[in-house]
Amino acid sequence: MTTTSQTATVTVGYELPTLTKEVGQRKIDAYSTVRAKSIHTDEAWARAKGFKAPLAQGMMSTAYVSEMMTAFLGAGFIKGGRMSMAFTQPVYAGDRLTVHGVVKETRPEGDATRVTVDVWCENQDGTTTAIGTASGLLR
Amino acid sequence: MPDFKTLTYEGLQVGEEFVSDTFLVTPEEIETYAFAVDDHHAWFFGDSPFGGAVAHPTMLANQALRLRHSRYIVPAGLHAKMEFEFLEPIRPGMRARSRGRVVEKYERRGRPYMVTEYVTEDEHGTVLVRGRFTQMIFRSETHTP
Numbered sequence: 001m002t003t004t005s006q007t008a009t010v011t012v013g014y015e016l017p018t019l020t021k022e023v024g025q026r027k028i029d030a031y032s033t034v035r036a037k038s039i040h041t042d043e044a045w046a047r048a049k050g051f052k053a054p055l056a057q058g059m060m061s062t063a064y065v066s067e068m069m070t071a072f073l074g075a076g077f078i079k080g081g082r083m084s085m086a087f088t089q090p091v092y093a094g095d096r097l098t099v100h101g102v103v104k105e106t107r108p109e110g111d112a113t114r115v116t117v118d119v120w121c122e123n124q125d126g127t128t129t130a131i132g133t134a135s136g137l138l139r
Numbered sequence: 140m141p142d143f144k145t146l147t148y149e150g151l152q153v154g155e156e157f158v159s160d161t162f163l164v165t166p167e168e169i170e171t172y173a174f175a176v177d178d179h180h181a182w183f184f185g186d187s188p189f190g191g192a193v194a195h196p197t198m199l200a201n202q203a204l205r206l207r208h209s210r211y212i213v214p215a216g217l218h219a220k221m222e223f224e225f226l227e228p229i230r231p232g233m234r235a236r237s238r239g240r241v242v243e244k245y246e247r248r249g250r251p252y253m254v255t256e257y258v259t260e261d262e263h264g265t266v267l268v269r270g271r272f273t274q275m276i277f278r279s280e281t282h283t284p
């Protein structure tokens with residue numbers, strides 16, 4: 001996804017292209033590092049702790065939002081980006097997440113425009129697993 | 140030298156400070172992170188608007204999230220909230236370190252939480268990322284971030 005042509009006409013209410021992520025166990029293992037007694041990487045332990053499967057770290061969802069925002073704003077997210085997320089439901093190994101964003105606000109900041117986006121992740125059942133805002137600088 | 144007591148809500152003190160080990164950002168680590176989050180942006184592997192490759196901006200977040208492991212055995216904690224400010228790009232060759240401070244602890248609906256503010260810096264003290272996160276402290280024994 002390119003950014004400049006899209007962001008040149010950013011308006012409140014603009015819906016960012018969604019991003020879909022398959023959260024496989026190997027990805028979780030790479031993200032969290034395989035450890036004993038981990039609810040992320042030790043399936044038996046996760047089940048013993050009452051979870052139906054190993055959990056992805058909530059932080060993985062912030063990476064997905066970051067990918068969406070970098071695709072949208074480019075360098076103005078890598079340097080100048082902000083994010084605030086709450087992890088509202090577990091994400092399990094094998095889940096498929098869809099990342100959404102809708103422009104909430106634009107306002108001047110220095111020689112740029114800060115674009116704030118409502119962001120959230122939904123699992124394959126339509127349950128919101130993480131929600132918050134992310135912003136970056138449009139130049 | 141830390142004695143690695145098990146982290147408990149009661150024992151945790153607001154104002155406690157943590158420092159991570161130094162992490163060398165290598166192209167291989169950037170690629171591993173790209174695999175983990177399935178994001179293979181061209182800027183991670185070649186030139187970028189910043190001149191040379193940069194890492195995914197959240198790449199060092201686990202260094203911060205694991206700060207408390209530098210002193211405690213950590214009963215598994217679910218991560219409740221995360222805030223980031225990405226101030227400077229993370230580049231291969233940097234030696235990054237995170238420093239954090241417990242700024243709040245509270246109980247809500249019978250569950251204990253801790254709030255940590257942190258910065259991640261390069262070897263010159265330039266702040267790359269500033270953040271704040273809220274973690275729930277499990278009362279039973281496990282060992283995860």
